[in-house]
Amino acid sequence: MPSYRLPMYHRQSPAVRCLNFLCAVLLTMVLITGIIMFVLWLSLRPHKPRFYLNDFSIPNLNRQSGAVNLPVRFTVDERNPNQKIGIHYEAIYGSVYYGDLLVASGPVHQPFYQPPKGDTQLLGDLTASGPTSGDGSAWQRFAGDAAAGNVGLRLMLNSTVRFQVKVWDTKEHNMKVDCEFSLRGDGTLQQQDKNKQCLLYF
Numbered sequence: 001m002p003s004y005r006l007p008m009y010h011r012q013s014p015a016v017r018c019l020n021f022l023c024a025v026l027l028t029m030v031l032i033t034g035i036i037m038f039v040l041w042l043s044l045r046p047h048k049p050r051f052y053l054n055d056f057s058i059p060n061l062n063r064q065s066g067a068v069n070l071p072v073r074f075t076v077d078e079r080n081p082n083q084k085i086g087i088h089y090e091a092i093y094g095s096v097y098y099g100d101l102l103v104a105s106g107p108v109h110q111p112f113y114q115p116p117k118g119d120t121q122l123l124g125d126l127t128a129s130g131p132t133s134g135d136g137s138a139w140q141r142f143a144g145d146a147a148a149g150n151v152g153l154r155l156m157l158n159s160t161v162r163f164q165v166k167v168w169d170t171k172e173h174n175m176k177v178d179c180e181f182s183l184r185g186d187g188t189l190q191q192q193d194k195n196k197q198c199l200l201y202f
């Protein structure tokens with residue numbers, strides 16, 4: 001039966017040893033570059049802004065003839081949590097829903113730049129387009145909820161944002177903010193929903 005052994009000691013030529021050395025240097029450089037990139041990415045990576053529903057009201061919500069033309073007012077706190085990164089907002093647009101019925105919508109804020117660590121109060125002043133007594137069952141549910149003192153609504157804000165890292169801008173993101181809350185029968189915000197954080201979709 002043929003048998004063979006691996007050589008115990010393989011003598012490397014100077015060329016092979018030189019190649020090994022170059023490989024080691026190259027790998028070390030790649031590793032160090034990787035670590036530097038990772039640290040840079042950690043410190044420059046943008047964090048998403050945060051939104052809190054500060055206040056919301058529809059005065060005279062409980063009147064009998066429908067919500068049409070009632071003022072819809074709200075305050076949403078926007079905060080940029082980044083130390084070094086500013087945020088450019090395009091125009092912010094707001095929509096208020098009762099279930100899937102649009103209650104009010106319109107522009108909320110002009111385009112603006114939010115510097116690092118900055119915050120802005122977004123003041124919404126819209127006019128209700130519904131529900132009306134003509135909306136049938138939706139209006140009946142709405143009036144019933146108002147009489148019971150608990151009207152569940154949803155405020156959606158949408159915009160386009162861009163992060164600005166010192167000198168370069170990153171790509172545009174479509175942004176959607178989703179605040180769920182309830183109003184009392186008189187159209188003011190339920191206490192437990194004050195300053196509730198809204199969901200953010202990028």
Ligand SMILES: *[C@@H]1O[C@H](CO)[C@@H](O)[C@H](O)[C@H]1NC(C)=O
Nearest residue numbers: 090091093158159160174175
């Ligand atoms: C926000 O939503 C409104 C209504 O759906 C739409 O007209 C507007 O173009 C949207 N804005 C952005 C920036 O997506």
